[in-house]
Structure formats: C-alpha cells, structure tokens
Amino acid sequence: MNVVVVVIMMVLVGALIGGVTNSLAIKMLFRPYRAYFIGKWRVPFTPGLIPKRRGELAEQLGKLVVNHLLTAEGLQKKLQDKLFLNEITEWVQREVTKLVSSEETLVNVLEKWFGITNGKEKARAGLERWLNKKLNVMVEEIRPLQLEEVVPKGVNEAVDKYIPQLTHLILEKVKNYFNSPEGIDQLANMVDRFLLAKGTFGNMITMFLGNERLVDKIQPEIIKMLNDEGTHQLIEDFLTKEWRKVKKLRVTDLEEYMDVNEVMSFLQEKIMDHVPFTKLDKPLKEWSLIIEQPLINEVVPLAVNKVGQAVSSELVTLLTKLKLEDVVREQVEQFSVSRLEDMVLSISRRELKLITYLGALLGGLIGLFQGIFIIFLS
Incomplete structure (x- = not known):
C-alpha cells in the first residue's frame, strides 16, 4: 500500500x-x-x-x-486582378452616382471636401487669371509671326479658294448697281461734274452730243467692261496679290490698325460669359444629367484602370x-x-x-x- x-x-x-x-x-x-x-x-x-x-x-x-x-x-x-478591379470600379461608380444625384451643390462639395469657401467667386477669379495669363503668353508668342502662320491653314486655303467667287460677286454687285436707276443717276452726276470741271472743253462735248446724254453712252460701255473676262481676271489677280501681302504681314504690323490686347480682352470676356458659373449654386443632379452616364459608365472604369496601372508600375x-x-x-x-x-x-x-x-x-x-x-x- x-x-x-x-x-x-x-x-x-x-x-x-x-x-x-x-x-x-x-x-x-x-x-x-x-x-x-x-x-x-x-x-x-x-x-x-x-x-x-x-x-x-x-x-x-x-x-x-x-x-x-x-x-x-x-x-x-492584387491590383491587376480583374475581380478586385471590378469591385473597386463598382464601388467608385456607386459613390459617384450618389454624388451626382445628390442635392448638394458644387460649392458645398468644394467647401466640405477641400475646405474651399466662396468657391463660385474663387473659381471665376481663378479662371480669369488663368485666361489672362494664357492669352498674354499667346499674344507674346504670335507678335513676331506672320499672319499666315497665325491663321489656321484651313482658313488660308478657304480664302484662296474664295477669291474667284469674291471677284464674281464684286463684279455682279457693281453691274447691278450701274444698271439700277440709282447707279445711272450717280454716274450721270459724276459725268456732269467731270464736264463742268473741264470748262469750255466740257461745254463743247455737251454741244456736240446735243440732246443725248453722255452717261447713256458711258453706262453700256462700263457694263461691257465689267462683263469682260479680262476685267474679271484683273480684279482676281489684284485680290490675290493683296491677300498675299496681307498674309505676309506680321501681327506687330496689324497693331498699327488695331489693339491686340483689346481683342484678347474681348475674347476673354466672351469666354467668361459662356462658362456656366451660375450652375455652381445648383444641385449637382440638375446640371450633371448630361455627363452622368458617360461619367459612370466610361470615365470611372477608365480612371480606375489607369490609376491601377499607374500605382502598379510605381509600386x-x-x-x-x-x-x-x-x-x-x-x-x-x-x-x-x-x-x-x-x-x-x-x-x-x-x-x-x-x-x-x-x-x-x-x-x-x-x-x-x-x-x-x-x-x-x-
């Protein structure tokens, strides 16, 4: 035991x-x-x-x-995994949908998320400064350039092609004018003033014509001259030559005839007038209707994919x-x-x-x- x-x-x-x-x-x-x-x-x-x-x-x-x-x-x-990217994309789409469908204004969003107060005024002032800076830089860049270097190539070509039509239009307008009673009267006044200025020689011409008016003989000849192909070619060549001279002018040469800075100020004012600053005070759902579907269905997936690639490459x-x-x-x-x-x-x-x-x-x-x-x- x-x-x-x-x-x-x-x-x-x-x-x-x-x-x-x-x-x-x-x-x-x-x-x-x-x-x-x-x-x-x-x-x-x-x-x-x-x-x-x-x-x-x-x-x-x-x-x-x-x-x-x-x-x-x-x-x-993980960042390249399709399932993960789909989940992130769906989450971002849900959040963006909530945002663009909310009653909040863009001003409120800027203040809540970024601490920016008076967003509307600051946005307008910032855009004005940015536009003014960019336009001033542009003016300094184009001042030494020729007009043909500033004007788009398509505009240059369009003007070159339009010169024959412009010549025809000018001749037609002139012919119509001299065929009109007003044009004939104006031409008669010009002839009378011409003869009166010539004194005795003018009186002799008047006596020689008798009851016929000199304008009745001149007007058909003017019309005939305007219908002549040579006249058309002369005016077309003249317009082409002058247009080529204009294209060779530098912007600085144009400043003798107009204030470039004033033109830029006018452009800035017009651009600012067309920027929808008034919508900054409206709920996001009222002004985001146009961009909502493209933003959610196209921009968000593309942005998520691009951000994922960028982060992955720099990880x-x-x-x-x-x-x-x-x-x-x-x-x-x-x-x-x-x-x-x-x-x-x-x-x-x-x-x-x-x-x-x-x-x-x-x-x-x-x-x-x-x-x-x-x-x-x-």
Missing part, C-alpha cells in the same frame, strides 16, 4: 512540477516587464524575453511584413518611399509590453494552455516511471 501511495505522490509531484514549469516559462516570455536590480546587480531573467528583445522583435516584424507579407509582387498581382518606388519596415518597427516599439502580451495570448491562449497541460502530463509520466523504477530497485 505504501508503494502505491509513493508512486501516486511522485506522479502528482511530477505533474505539478511539469505544469508549473511550463506555465512559468510561458509567463517569463513577457514578465517581468522591466529589469529589477539589487544594488548594481541585475536580477537574472529580468525583464522577460519579449520585453528584453522588443527592439529586435520590432525590427524582425518590419522585415517580415516587407519581405514576405506586403511585397510589391503580391500587391501588383516599388511607393513602398520604398513609404518605408513600411520602419513604420512597422516604430509601431511595435511603441506598443506596451502588456499590449503585446494581450495580442499574443488572444491568438494562442488555447495552445499555451495545452502546452501547460502537456508539461503536467509529461511531468506525471516521468514521476510514474520514477516510482516504478524505485519499486524495481527496492
């Missing part, structure tokens, strides 16, 4: 020693949180393993995250600049040891208890073998 009691006692002692030893070893991973000293002598095993090696742990966790978890290759693969650079390893290390170093302990225990509490029970079991088995060994020796 005494032998059985001894064996049982040895099993219990072995189990207690094994369980307590394992439990103490687990606790010594974290505790004590700080070092204890007796005089200048530091008590062994203080602080615990993790508090003592927290710096190394933080550094290794940083390397683990960068080298094995958040790798550029893994993130690139290595971005991760390098973010210095994730340092971020993780700094965050872990800022954790209190008690928080680290809670994090580890929250994940592995069950396993750590099993380790404690396993220690007790092994200790009990060792005590059992010791008891049996003692029995055989005795």
